[in-house]
Amino acid sequence: MTDDKEKDEQKTERFNMFMSPSEMKAIEDWAWENRIRSKSEAVRRLCQIGLVCEVPTVTxxxxxxxxxxxxxxxxxxxxxxxxxxxxxxxxxxxxxxxxxxxxxxxxxxxxxxxxxxxxxxxxxxxxxxxxxxxxxxxxxxxxxxxxxxxxxxxxxxxxxxxxx
Incomplete structure (x- = not known):
């Protein structure tokens, strides 16, 4: 999928998850520090960061x-x-x-x-x-x-x- 399609792609998939209060607070704090308005967007961005941060072989x-x-x-x-x-x-x-x-x-x-x-x-x-x-x-x-x-x-x- 091209970058343009990914940007325009509708957010239609939904899933529920459980997390600890400290994890939720960490996400809320991260969202606040990065001026992200919703928890959903914060979680999406954190997931994308995690997906692109591969551990390189040569550091x-x-x-x-x-x-x-x-x-x-x-x-x-x-x-x-x-x-x-x-x-x-x-x-x-x-x-x-x-x-x-x-x-x-x-x-x-x-x-x-x-x-x-x-x-x-x-x-x-x-x-x-x-x-x-x-x-x-x-x-x-x-x-x-x-x-x-x-x-x-x-x-x-x-x-x-x-x-x-």
Missing amino acids: AGEAIHDLLEKVRLHHNANVMLQNKVRKTDDIELYAELEAIAQSSQELHEQMEVLQVLMVSTYNQLAEVTSDDPLDDGLDAARDWKEKAAQHIKKIARKHSRRKK
Whole structure:
């Protein structure tokens, strides 16, 4: 079916389902945050999100890990170059290299946060779509979300110590 037909397709199929009060509240909260007026539309959209979010074989987290390694190598090469320039007493060039080193360090830390978020999202999807009971998958997904939040706080603390 083409995208145009899907958009114009009438919503004629109906089914009833039971859910817990906390699940209903989560849907209502999500609908409110996303400015969706009805629970039915919110459930339809959440179903579509679930249907299009397949767990990829190669994760974006792995790609970010590779990129992080390249940024780290770039940073280390820059620091080595700074040390060589320091010996030549070229203060302007040293200052420029120091600014580049600081910028690459900040980029590395931001990418580290992005990697944590990507890996956490991947693992949350994997847990919820596994063959295990849904409640177990949801619990495991929540654990991944909490681990990511803790790891990001740890990165932020490390970053703030470096700035001092």
